[in-house]
Amino acid sequence: MKKYWKSVEEFHGITVGDNGISEEKHKEEFLELFENGLLRKTSSRRDFFKIFGFSLSSAALAASCKRPVQNAIPYVNHPPEITPGKSLYYATSFFDGHEYSGILVKTRDGRPVKIEGNALSSFNNEGTSARVQASVLSLYDDARLKLPTVDNLPVNWDTLDEQVIKDLSGINSEDGEIVLLTSTINSPSTIKLINEFGTRFKKFRWVQYDTVSYSAILEANLICFGKAAIPDYHFQNAGYVVSVNADFLGTWVSPVHFIPKYTSRRKPDSPGQEMLRHIHFESGMSLTGSNADKRIKIRPSEEKQLLTELYNRIAARQSGKEFQGSAGRYDVSEITESLISSKGKSIVLSGTNNVEIQLLINGINSLLGNYADCIDLNRNLNIASGIDSRVEELVNDLNEGKVKALLMYNVNPVYDYPGSGNFLAGLKNTVVTVNMACSLNETVGKAKYESPVHHYLESWNDAEIIPGQLSLAQPCINPLFDTRSFQESLLKWSGNSLSWHDYLMANWEKEFFQKSDLPDFRKFWEVCLGNGVFSYNISDSKPVSFNKEVLSASINSKVSVGTYGFEVILYESVALGTGLYANNPWLMELPDPVSRHCWDNVAAVSPADAEKLGIITGHLIKIGENLVIPAFIQPGQAEGTVSIALGYGHTNSGPVGDNIGVNVYPFVGLIGGTRVYGFTTGKLENTLKQSQLALTQVHHSMEGRPIVRETVLSRYRSNPSSGNELHEEYELKHRTLYPEVNYDGFHWGLAIDLNSCVGCNSCVIACQAENNIPVVGKAEVRNRRIMHWIKIDRYYSETPDNPKVYFQPLTCQHCDNAPCENVCPVSATNHSSEGLNQMTYNRCIGTKYCINNCPYKVRRFNWFRYTNNKAFDFNTVSDLGKMVLNPDVTVRERGVVEKCSFCVQRIQEKKLLAKLENRTLKDNEIKTACMQACPSGAIVFGNLKDRNSEVSKLFQNPRNYHLLEELHTLPSVGYLTKVWNDEEKKS
Amino acid sequence: MNDSVLSNNIRFLLLIILLICITTPVHSNFIQADDSLLNKQRAFKAEELTKGERLFYGLVYRDQKAVSCASCHNTSFSDELNWNPDAIEISRKYTNKSADDLSKVLLRPAVEKMAEVHNGYQFTPEDIVLIKAYMDKLAVIGLKQSKPVITNLFLFILASILFLFSITDLIILKKIKRQWIHFIILFATAVFITNSFVTEGLEVGYSPEYEPDQPVKFSHEVHAGQNGTDCIYCHSFAHYSKSAGFPPENVCMNCHLLVRNGSRSGAFEIAKVINYYEEMKPIEWIKVYNLPDHVFFSHAQHVEAGGLKCQECHGAVEEMDRIRLNQSLTMGWCIDCHRTKVVNFQNNRFYSDYKNMAERIRNGETDSVTVERLGGTECMKCHY
Numbered sequence A: 001m002k003k004y005w006k007s008v009e010e011f012h013g014i015t016v017g018d019n020g021i022s023e024e025k026h027k028e029e030f031l032e033l034f035e036n037g038l039l040r041k042t043s044s045r046r047d048f049f050k051i052f053g054f055s056l057s058s059a060a061l062a063a064s065c066k067r068p069v070q071n072a073i074p075y076v077n078h079p080p081e082i083t084p085g086k087s088l089y090y091a092t093s094f095f096d097g098h099e100y101s102g103i104l105v106k107t108r109d110g111r112p113v114k115i116e117g118n119a120l121s122s123f124n125n126e127g128t129s130a131r132v133q134a135s136v137l138s139l140y141d142d143a144r145l146k147l148p149t150v151d152n153l154p155v156n157w158d159t160l161d162e163q164v165i166k167d168l169s170g171i172n173s174e175d176g177e178i179v180l181l182t183s184t185i186n187s188p189s190t191i192k193l194i195n196e197f198g199t200r201f202k203k204f205r206w207v208q209y210d211t212v213s214y215s216a217i218l219e220a221n222l223i224c225f226g227k228a229a230i231p232d233y234h235f236q237n238a239g240y241v242v243s244v245n246a247d248f249l250g251t252w253v254s255p256v257h258f259i260p261k262y263t264s265r266r267k268p269d270s271p272g273q274e275m276l277r278h279i280h281f282e283s284g285m286s287l288t289g290s291n292a293d294k295r296i297k298i299r300p301s302e303e304k305q306l307l308t309e310l311y312n313r314i315a316a317r318q319s320g321k322e323f324q325g326s327a328g329r330y331d332v333s334e335i336t337e338s339l340i341s342s343k344g345k346s347i348v349l350s351g352t353n354n355v356e357i358q359l360l361i362n363g364i365n366s367l368l369g370n371y372a373d374c375i376d377l378n379r380n381l382n383i384a385s386g387i388d389s390r391v392e393e394l395v396n397d398l399n400e401g402k403v404k405a406l407l408m409y410n411v412n413p414v415y416d417y418p419g420s421g422n423f424l425a426g427l428k429n430t431v432v433t434v435n436m437a438c439s440l441n442e443t444v445g446k447a448k449y450e451s452p453v454h455h456y457l458e459s460w461n462d463a464e465i466i467p468g469q470l471s472l473a474q475p476c477i478n479p480l481f482d483t484r485s486f487q488e489s490l491l492k493w494s495g496n497s498l499s500w501h502d503y504l505m506a507n508w509e510k511e512f513f514q515k516s517d518l519p520d521f522r523k524f525w526e527v528c529l530g531n532g533v534f535s536y537n538i539s540d541s542k543p544v545s546f547n548k549e550v551l552s553a554s555i556n557s558k559v560s561v562g563t564y565g566f567e568v569i570l571y572e573s574v575a576l577g578t579g580l581y582a583n584n585p586w587l588m589e590l591p592d593p594v595s596r597h598c599w600d601n602v603a604a605v606s607p608a609d610a611e612k613l614g615i616i617t618g619h620l621i622k623i624g625e626n627l628v629i630p631a632f633i634q635p636g637q638a639e640g641t642v643s644i645a646l647g648y649g650h651t652n653s654g655p656v657g658d659n660i661g662v663n664v665y666p667f668v669g670l671i672g673g674t675r676v677y678g679f680t681t682g683k684l685e686n687t688l689k690q691s692q693l694a695l696t697q698v699h700h701s702m703e704g705r706p707i708v709r710e711t712v713l714s715r716y717r718s719n720p721s722s723g724n725e726l727h728e729e730y731e732l733k734h735r736t737l738y739p740e741v742n743y744d745g746f747h748w749g750l751a752i753d754l755n756s757c758v759g760c761n762s763c764v765i766a767c768q769a770e771n772n773i774p775v776v777g778k779a780e781v782r783n784r785r786i787m788h789w790i791k792i793d794r795y796y797s798e799t800p801d802n803p804k805v806y807f808q809p810l811t812c813q814h815c816d817n818a819p820c821e822n823v824c825p826v827s828a829t830n831h832s833s834e835g836l837n838q839m840t841y842n843r844c845i846g847t848k849y850c851i852n853n854c855p856y857k858v859r860r861f862n863w864f865r866y867t868n869n870k871a872f873d874f875n876t877v878s879d880l881g882k883m884v885l886n887p888d889v890t891v892r893e894r895g896v897v898e899k900c901s902f903c904v905q906r907i908q909e910k911k912l913l914a915k916l917e918n919r920t921l922k923d924n925e926i927k928t929a930c931m932q933a934c935p936s937g938a939i940v941f942g943n944l945k946d947r948n949s950e951v952s953k954l955f956q957n958p959r960n961y962h963l964l965e966e967l968h969t970l971p972s973v974g975y976l977t978k979v980w981n982d983e984e985k986k987s
Numbered sequence B: 001m002n003d004s005v006l007s008n009n010i011r012f013l014l015l016i017i018l019l020i021c022i023t024t025p026v027h028s029n030f031i032q033a034d035d036s037l038l039n040k041q042r043a044f045k046a047e048e049l050t051k052g053e054r055l056f057y058g059l060v061y062r063d064q065k066a067v068s069c070a071s072c073h074n075t076s077f078s079d080e081l082n083w084n085p086d087a088i089e090i091s092r093k094y095t096n097k098s099a100d101d102l103s104k105v106l107l108r109p110a111v112e113k114m115a116e117v118h119n120g121y122q123f124t125p126e127d128i129v130l131i132k133a134y135m136d137k138l139a140v141i142g143l144k145q146s147k148p149v150i151t152n153l154f155l156f157i158l159a160s161i162l163f164l165f166s167i168t169d170l171i172i173l174k175k176i177k178r179q180w181i182h183f184i185i186l187f188a189t190a191v192f193i194t195n196s197f198v199t200e201g202l203e204v205g206y207s208p209e210y211e212p213d214q215p216v217k218f219s220h221e222v223h224a225g226q227n228g229t230d231c232i233y234c235h236s237f238a239h240y241s242k243s244a245g246f247p248p249e250n251v252c253m254n255c256h257l258l259v260r261n262g263s264r265s266g267a268f269e270i271a272k273v274i275n276y277y278e279e280m281k282p283i284e285w286i287k288v289y290n291l292p293d294h295v296f297f298s299h300a301q302h303v304e305a306g307g308l309k310c311q312e313c314h315g316a317v318e319e320m321d322r323i324r325l326n327q328s329l330t331m332g333w334c335i336d337c338h339r340t341k342v343v344n345f346q347n348n349r350f351y352s353d354y355k356n357m358a359e360r361i362r363n364g365e366t367d368s369v370t371v372e373r374l375g376g377t378e379c380m381k382c383h384y
Helices: A023-035 A045-065 A130-139 A155-175 A187-200 A214-224 A255-264 A287-291 A300-317 A333-341 A357-368 A388-399 A420-429 A484-494 A500-511 A521-531 A548-554 A607-613 A713-718 A725-734 A761-770 A778-782 A819-823 A848-851 A904-916 A930-934 A950-956 B003-008 B010-023 B035-039 B046-056 B087-094 B101-106 B112-118 B125-141 B152-173 B177-203 B220-226 B249-256 B268-277 B299-305 B310-314 B329-338 B349-353 B357-363
Strands: A087-095 A101-110 A111-117 A177-182 A203-208 A230-233 A240-242 A277-282 A294-297 A346-350 A373-379 A403-409 A432-436 A459-464 A469-473 A533-535 A566-571 A603-605 A621-623 A627-633 A642-645 A669-671 A674-676 A678-681 A683-691 A710-712 A748-753 A791-797 A803-811 A827-831 A835-840 A939-943 A973-978 A976-978
Touching: A045 A420, A087 A111, A087 A459, A087 A521, A087 A848, A101 A130, A111 A130, A111 A761, A130 A420, A130 A761, A155 A177, A155 A403, A155 A432, A177 A388, A187 A203, A187 A484, A203 A388, A203 B329, A214 A230, A214 A357, A214 A674, A230 A255, A240 A300, A240 A333, A287 A803, A300 A333, A300 A346, A300 A357, A300 A566, A333 A346, A346 A357, A357 A791, A373 A459, A388 A403, A388 A674, A459 A500, A469 A521, A469 A678, A484 A500, A500 A521, A521 A533, A548 A939, A603 A607, A607 A627, A607 A683, A674 A930, A678 A827, A710 A713, A713 A950, A713 A976, A761 A791, A761 A930, A819 A848, A904 B299, A904 B349, A930 A939, A930 B087, A939 A950, B003 B087, B046 B125, B101 B112, B101 B125, B152 B177, B249 B268, B349 B357
Parallel strands: A087 A469, A177 A203, A177 A403, A240 A277, A240 A346, A277 A294, A403 A432, A566 A642, A603 A627, A710 A976, A748 A973
Antiparallel strands: A087 A101, A101 A111, A230 A373, A459 A469, A469 A533, A566 A678, A603 A642, A621 A627, A621 A683, A669 A674, A748 A939, A791 A803, A827 A835
């Protein structure tokens, strides 16, 4: 059988304890505990009296136990839309300058508790990313800015407004320039407002700044097509995708938009459609690389050569113009043939922020005619508008004193601008500086005026993510602090007496109302607000014409390939992204999907380099002169490259995010006017110092049993159950001495399609938010006590050099023959008549027998009280943080076992709804939190008793199998085998 | 009601009271010769306050026909329901008013019932000033605690100390030579301690007949019983949410915009509700039916889907003045009902998914489906 493994150490047969420390070392550490006498300490007489006194006083307390008086406080005037005990959903939009989603916000008694995807938003359907799911916790962050300040002294809004208006008009009368620096803004009303604001001043400039820049794509498209835009990629129309260094399933542009399109073409049996084949070139091991049928390792410096060769070959076949370039290390003839044979139905893309590379990409795609169906520049993605050179220009102007006033909104250049010292100097050089931020960050406190803005869940807004696809954002809670929206401030400072809400409405009435077919505006507004989205047909602008001459003119034909030294790649991590949410404990504890580490950023090195330099995972390595960071041996990492995640190493983001990891933004370079996320260095030293990494990789291991089953498309076609032959075999062997349980009515089941799951981890955070799962912190993660009820296991096969990667979401399997149930001495875990493996916290006495007996290791133990415990000061200590708790789910006490409940609160809610409406339950009516958050629809929940339900059909699919089914545990969770669109490998 | 603040800052408050009294101009409609006395502000001597207190308790005019103030208006905590406002409530209400205002209400009440009771008072203006002075004092000190009772806790601690002492003496000190004394004490205290543990332990979180005083003396008997108001009129979410809901004050005002005079409590309690409403303050009712946080209970499930009458769980609320906990609210009580109650199997289409059960009913194998038979006693029906 093919060998699957989870880490390099396992592949080489080294037994590891946690965090790469060998078992031997672990034993030594344990023995040290004895030598230090910690465990030898005997109880003294004093201890005896302490315990005696304690038990006496606690007994006395118990004897006079009185329940506290509880109050019920009704409204004075009841708002008609609120029903106590029922959730109210508001449709709104999430856009933080980097990521967009149309969402529904679930509020209970006026406080948002959960984010769900808006099914009406065609952009992301019901899917959401982990960061969008976690954004509700950022609302209740104590690090949020709470009041306006001038020179870091609290003031009221009137004082601030008065001073800002006076300062701005003073500068304007002296013909000084006023600059507004913002993150990308795609709100049409805000853009209009900014332009109006600008016209009030003689010299005004608006600069948009993206933390992670897509400047090269914008510029390349401006050169080729006359439109600075990021196109939309229609993976659902493509049969062949070649991506280079673009993690479009993890972080690049808009994964939540791409994942459903991509996975819809990754189904091996969708009628009338060939399965998409995906080739991926990259240096570090990304989520996209893990999902590709074929992953080819390259060094970043080789990319241009590769693409030039690809262009030349395609051009040669089509008598196009050729560029000079030598053949690279990789044979691209097969890719060329495939691309040409699927002409017009393919996508070639690159995530490198380099104009020349993006020009080549445009050239290849236009040679292949992909702009018709697969790449859409008319309906482009308004997700990033920052042009790097304009930011550079601004920083220069700031330092030269050309800019007199700088207003900043939703940016943190002191942290994430590569030359942050330069920026800071420029800021000091500027007379009037205003910062508009929501939460604490490194830039806060550096400006004269701090004008804190609302969280997005407290504010009105709109967005036009794709031309013609609009969405509204509405407040779901009253502002928690004395904050004011950015737009409100601009209105105030431009002397406009309209409120932002009225301005927004007026703009919609003027711009978009006429595009609808509704008779009056009030109705239109209510419908839009209710749906959260509004779309209209944009006139199909002329087919995008490609300017070939420009391409050949601007391509520098000289190709240089770096051949020595180490190339360092700085990338966005799936969990933390750009680092905007570093103070969000859910995201901090979310393991990276591939490396499975959390609470840190690491330098991923290739196994070959690690062997050469004697690096083991956790060693601190020194890269270049002053970058010291823990190393992590990453299978599949290209030799001679090191990957480090951006977004860590904050110094002023709040108690959770500060001093975690290293900030690598200062190492972002600038070549030819665009920012380069990487650098080359000849120096990489192993300091041999060991660092403590929180790896979740060896947690709850399943010890090499046939967990993931796979096949390739050709074999699947001839035999749909290929790769899954064991299933039939085990099904035949199933015998039992006990009477078989016959469920009546409902038998809940969950089917997970391994082909659709890309491993984005959105379900993990959705589950955490839904089920009040505590954050345990780095030290406890190291103790293998992470509490997530669903985790996405990652397995490797083949060699560490360039392995195949498998993702497998794992929750409680709700076995019909559950091994955990038999061993509980107090029957705290037992089986329901609906097939649920129930966990009763109040009965649990914490023997952990069930954890020992669970073959899937999905049960979690509350080693500590995580609520109201200063030692775990994440979000369940302060009253503010606790507002995020779901009132329908019990917060667990110390000493009890917990695990996935199949979101029983949602099952019960929908069952009751059906009863109240006197009807049967519909299929797909009950959605577990993980299913709902999944952007690819990989998770399907439903009633197995209903033969026509989607989950039943998936259970009858020949690809369906159960984990460790040879144990006859009869899980209620089924997995569909992974089908690669690849040739069969001889192993 | 900020009584805690009041008791903490007696001096400060007296000063404020004084200031307010001085600065508030008093306009009186009927001017009598003694009104100057009523409106005059001054400090009171201890003996004057004592006289005020004696007047309040009806100890001065022994031949007066009317009852004393204290006989209707409680000055100490009481378990009994007293429809009349207690002394503190009135005192606080009149803190910022003058003795003249008090005199008007006291001697010429507008409310019928009050007029009846107050008939025959022969207080002089000076008496009223003294009563008012005493009431101002009451407003600050609050209700008197009723006599301390020997609590179980006290006895428990005593027994524990005795037990400890006896055991120490038996083993170490050996002061008392006769060992049988030790054994008697040890036996008696051990029995008492164990008994306390068992009885009290069983009753942790168990408070039958819990009937606290509510911030407004609201009578379910008057509203639901005499007037026949439907429960759902006020607890309007019972049919479709897990919470039945407490009536918001705007619902109270639907009737009490007009109805200002109650049959039990006169105008005082209704005036409180109106006052709450006008000041946009919520009434902080005391919850009587408290379920622990780890229990999920839905009114909609029981009232709408299950078709239960409110009284089946809450008792004859329409006969209660003050709401009283009618059930033990233990899990046993829930389960007992789930074992015997029959679900609306035939008439609710939801249950048609239970095909085996439907089959058995059709075959005549069974005729009724209890909640338990559909899994109604399983843990995760209520705990998650």
